[in-house]
Amino acid sequence: MESQGLHFYYGAFQALKDINLVIKARQITALIGPSGCGKSTFLRTLNRLNDLIPHTRVQGTVRLEGEDIYQPGMDVVSLRQRVGMVFQRPNPFPKSIFENVAFGPRVLGVHSKVEIEEKVEQSLKAAALWPEVSDLLHKDALGLALGQQQRLCIARVLAVEPEVILMDEPCSALDPLATLKIEELMQELKKNYTIVIVTHNMQQAARASDWTGFFLLGELLEYGVTGDIFTRPKDSRTENYITGRYG
Amino acid sequence: MEIKEKLIEKILLFIALSSISILALIAFFIFGEGLPFIWKIGPHAFLLGERWVPSHGEFGILPMIVGSFWVTLGALLLGIPLGLACAIFLCEWTPPLAATFLRPAIQLLAAIPSVIYGFWGLVVLVPLVRTYLGGPGLSILSGSVILGFMILPTIISISEDALRALPPYYKAGGLALGATHWQTIWRVLIPAARSGIVASIILGMGRAIGETMAMIMILGNAVKMPSSFLDSARTLTTNIGIEMGYASGSHRQALFATGVILFFIIMILNSSAIVLSRRRVE
Numbered sequence: 001m002e003s004q005g006l007h008f009y010y011g012a013f014q015a016l017k018d019i020n021l022v023i024k025a026r027q028i029t030a031l032i033g034p035s036g037c038g039k040s041t042f043l044r045t046l047n048r049l050n051d052l053i054p055h056t057r058v059q060g061t062v063r064l065e066g067e068d069i070y071q072p073g074m075d076v077v078s079l080r081q082r083v084g085m086v087f088q089r090p091n092p093f094p095k096s097i098f099e100n101v102a103f104g105p106r107v108l109g110v111h112s113k114v115e116i117e118e119k120v121e122q123s124l125k126a127a128a129l130w131p132e133v134s135d136l137l138h139k140d141a142l143g144l145a146l147g148q149q150q151r152l153c154i155a156r157v158l159a160v161e162p163e164v165i166l167m168d169e170p171c172s173a174l175d176p177l178a179t180l181k182i183e184e185l186m187q188e189l190k191k192n193y194t195i196v197i198v199t200h201n202m203q204q205a206a207r208a209s210d211w212t213g214f215f216l217l218g219e220l221l222e223y224g225v226t227g228d229i230f231t232r233p234k235d236s237r238t239e240n241y242i243t244g245r246y247g
Numbered sequence: 248m249e250i251k252e253k254l255i256e257k258i259l260l261f262i263a264l265s266s267i268s269i270l271a272l273i274a275f276f277i278f279g280e281g282l283p284f285i286w287k288i289g290p291h292a293f294l295l296g297e298r299w300v301p302s303h304g305e306f307g308i309l310p311m312i313v314g315s316f317w318v319t320l321g322a323l324l325l326g327i328p329l330g331l332a333c334a335i336f337l338c339e340w341t342p343p344l345a346a347t348f349l350r351p352a353i354q355l356l357a358a359i360p361s362v363i364y365g366f367w368g369l370v371v372l373v374p375l376v377r378t379y380l381g382g383p384g385l386s387i388l389s390g391s392v393i394l395g396f397m398i399l400p401t402i403i404s405i406s407e408d409a410l411r412a413l414p415p416y417y418k419a420g421g422l423a424l425g426a427t428h429w430q431t432i433w434r435v436l437i438p439a440a441r442s443g444i445v446a447s448i449i450l451g452m453g454r455a456i457g458e459t460m461a462m463i464m465i466l467g468n469a470v471k472m473p474s475s476f477l478d479s480a481r482t483l484t485t486n487i488g489i490e491m492g493y494a495s496g497s498h499r500q501a502l503f504a505t506g507v508i509l510f511f512i513i514m515i516l517n518s519s520a521i522v523l524s525r526r527r528v529e
């Protein structure tokens with residue numbers, strides 16, 4: 001997935017300026033930067049979720065396997081099936097655990113009960129949640145702990161079989177142990193999926209990602225291998241940020 | 248200062264109590280007149296009796312219960328789909344500017360006096376039913392249609408509130424999973440707002456059961472068991488409304504007893520609406 005010359009506007013305010021970024025397949029790319037720098041906005045251009053916000057405008061291209069997702073006639077629904085998203089706040093639907101995971105397959109038109117059950121089990125296992133909930137499948141998803149809810153949301157995305165998974169500060173509402181579980185899970189998932197994660201947590205970006213992009217005031221200042229960004233940043237502003245001098 | 252505060256508190260308490268006590272007085276009065284009558288002729292004969300001939304001392308209100316039931320059911324069959332569709336449209340598709348015009352227009356539906364609905368039904372709807380479907384025109388069908396429109400504002404505004412009260416991340420979550428807009432509405436938003444929507448339907452039902460004036464004008468008021476949607480009928484409320492003016496003695500008590508039954512039905516409906524809308528908050 002890549003963006004070329006991407007500009008994004010909220011009304012008259014320009015939130016993204018000329019973003020050029022190539023996201024490597026089956027790697028974890030972390031986007032860091034101070035609040036309001038545009039990293040979440042960028043993430044949401046990748047599955048066109050910004051379309052929901054009125055008075056916004058996009059210039060430039062975002063390609064998914066070579067295809068411009070902003071071209072006229074683009075099927076946004078199937079785009080979002082290929083590019084799944086996990087939100088900052090765990091947002092399971094007020095349904096049972098089973099129904100949350102079954103949502104994707106059902107929407108895709110799977111009717112066979114057996115097929116759906118298999119898919120649910122498989123997705124929950126892939127999200128490392130199965131042992132904890134296999135006896136509670138028909139309990140309300142909102143009764144789970146927040147960390148479990150977030151892994152449920154990941155399972156829900158996996159059930160749609162996406163190619164890319166976007167994660168918008170997936171751990172910001174979670175305690176350190178639950179955060180660690182999600183990070184372990186990401187390492188497992190990267191074998192099959194491309195992951196883009198927005199995070200405020202420097203250690204998380206350093207620990208868990210392969211590539212890091214640093215956003216400041218709507219610009220992508222620096223992008224490279226995570227190890228390089230954190231040990232030998234080219235831009236002094238990047239260095240200031242990751243060493244905690246501002247942000 | 249201290250005394251003034253105390254005084255104001257006492258005055259407000261008195262006012263609050265007096266408005267509640269009006270309710271208590273009404274209940275006391277209706278029950279006082281109606282309950283002894285029900286005991287006298289027997290709940291069974293009263294509720295399940297099919298003949299209402301006050302001059303012969305026959306007081307069976309089953310035809311009215313059945314009439315109320317059918318008219319209300321018909322109103323819901325029309326009002327629920329229309330109201331829900333309208334609420335969804337207002338929430339999800341209406342541009343904000345258009346909504347600022349549409350919403351007051353819907354509120355206005357609630358402000359139209361019921362006698363106007365009745366008049367319109369009598370002049371427009373009843374002849375149409377008579378001409379194209381047969382029967383007297385003054386019928387359960389005509390009444391249901393008018394009532395269906397009358398309960399629309401209740402269903403629309405409360406359902407819309409319930410849908411709007413949903414956190415925005417439900418919608419974003421549904422769409423981000425590759426569901427279409429409609430799939431998201433149908434499979435996520437409506438189930439999530441279910442308790443509020445059910446409460447709106449129950450309150451609409453309460454309104455439908457309680458409606459009197461328009462029904463007197465449209466239903467034809469025949470005291471017999473209706474056998475089809477084109478038959479004329481009488482509801483519990485219209486029974487009271489029509490006969491209270493000249494009733495006396497046990498006839499008058501029988502009308503109060505009808506009120507007791509109505510009171511129970513409305514109380515059950517309202518409290519279930521309260522319970523359901525509370526569940527939404529949790």
